[in-house]
Amino acid sequence: MFNVGRPVTGKNFFDRSKMVKKLVAYIDDGQDVMVKAPRRYGKTSLIKQAFAVAKKDCIYVDLRRERNLSSVAEIIVDRAYESAGMKGFVGALRKSVVDLLGRAEKELSVDLGIVKASVKLFEQKDTKGEDELLAAALDNIFELASSLERRFYIVFDEFQDIGRFGVAKERVLDRLRGTIQHHAESVSYYFLGSIETIMSEIFENRKSPFYNYCRRMSLEPFDTAEIKRDLLAAFKKRKIVFEDEDALDEVLEKLSGHPANTMVVMQNLYYLALEKDIKTIKKRDLNKAYMDGYDEVLDLIEEYIGEIKARKHHHDVIYRLANGLEQELKGAALRQVLRGLENMGHVTRTGRGEYRINDGFLIEYLRE
Template sequence: MIVDVNPFVYSRPVPPEDVVDRDAEVADLLRHAVGGHYVRLYAPRKYGKTSLLTRALHDGERSEGLIGVLVDLYRVASVADVTVRLERAYAKHLRGDLRGKVESFLQRTGVGLSLGAFGISARLQLDPARDPLPALHALLDLPLRLEASGGFRAFIVFDEFQDIGRIDGLDGLLRSHIQHQGEVASYVFAGSEPGLMRLLFETKDRPLYGSAVPMRLGRLADADLADYVARRFDASGRSVGEALNPLLALAAGHPQRAMLLAHRLWAEVAQGHEATLDDWQAAHVAAMRELEPEFDAQWRGLDASGQKTLRAITLGDGSPYRTAALRRLDLTKDVVRRALPRLAATAEIEEREAGGYGIVDPLFAAWVDRLNDRPVDDARSGVRR
């Protein structure tokens, strides 16, 4: 039996108890939820957004008596998709007597809804021409039924919410329901593409304009990451040793990338030993090798102006307008000026507090910088390129 298991999870959302350094964000979400406010939460992909939301739902149920429902809207393309996702979310999260009451109500609607195996998804498979809209209306009204079943406040999270923007009229349909539910439900609209989230919530002629408190999920603090990594190493009979500082420097507070690097480092260190810089270098190389196909596909998905602008950002240490970088890449300031908003809208880059721009994913930034073939010591990684 395998008992010495790598404690660093990076390939999926982690359980609530393993969320690192998000107590303040969870507390903010719950204060808004209890107060009846709606929140739009933005975080780049792989920032631990879903793990944070799961933790907030867990804590909200335990400490505030909220009925939490997490709806995954990733890549929904139709009203039918949204209806199925919403039905499945309620089926997953409702339990006990409340589930029975809701199931009874859904069956009485006569539109084919169920929290069991024979709900709207099964009916749509049997009859693809079936109109899912009546079922969606019934599901969107469920918070009112929850309140009527015992005074429960629903805490509903729409994850990857930006994808509903691809479905004509759906944001208006949603608003027509939630605008009457402030006393019985709280909503979090979470997304990972800032351009689409701004389009939905900051465009005056869109139905959801100004309807939710903005909240951005930031990077993790080095101190919290250091404590988490060191404790996990210690608990498994290892020490992170001198490899901790270069790991933190390269991860740059990026939650998923920090866990990936820690996972790879842990795998290099035998039980009873302390990590060395040689172990760190091997872990770094292994991580970059693992990510090579992902980064190659990401790079090929950009147009030439986007690719050159990313290279200019790394060449200019955050400033893509430096003359030497523009000359080397055969790039003009006008091309960069047009590319920057597109790259920011898809969360490839972000503005730095100190000025200039940075690539959101620090490992992708290192990968891009290698294309520039600069023979310099990378102080962040401890590896000479």
């Protein structure tokens, strides 16, 4: 229970019921969507849960894990053919084109010309720019989906990294936008990102090719009332109750709705209950689970602090924000630092001149 460190779905997915419902509606309608959220906020779990509820498969690509746009193109084509009924398309292509086409004729119910176009695409990849190759691969997948009379769903995770592959970000975005706008009938696209300012620049800046292109969603902290209800139900299902629900409220408040940290603490609490055969959780049990969780992620928090201290004024500003102190830095200089903290994923702008720190454990550290 309360799996941590990886995306979760089903019984291990908590909160976010309204967002899942909205995403499922978008998926069912074939609507393209952008989702932005701070690091470790559960955006990947959210999209996978939505597809699970919608009972549809997606082609998932994490841009942070890929070395170049060519590998992104290969993954998308390979997984599209797997979804169509033919596994290992790219691997087979590297071994023998003749054997590949023979397999395709037997295993796929599509026009063989589309398969030949896929083969030609990768045979000529050294003559194309990487952004051109990716765009051509997406066009090819659109043709495949149309031939199959079905829809493909492509998820780009960490999309803010689209400009790190040695091709100018503006050029890649311009080519992608010019390509995927013609795919509405058979392919839907989902763009996830953890650096909110860059995602906003891509999808909300009037000068960007992706301005007003798709529906936009921002992943907020856990809703305290909803996550409390879900947690009480999960523990009750295992015949474990809370002596004082106000104590649970206090811990959830300190966690600031941070999804990953909340799951770490709740997993610690559950294992503590199993180890000690606790049937009624007391305040001291909650506090122990919280502090154990804090200790578990302390190395990560100290890594954050190191990053913050490496930038002028950043530590002072976030320290004052965490402790409710007046900022010494003013005007444009303060706004520049806050934007820097946003780019690092540590704070989120919630209103005019208002910001929140995204990680409750970071707040805990800064208040010590």
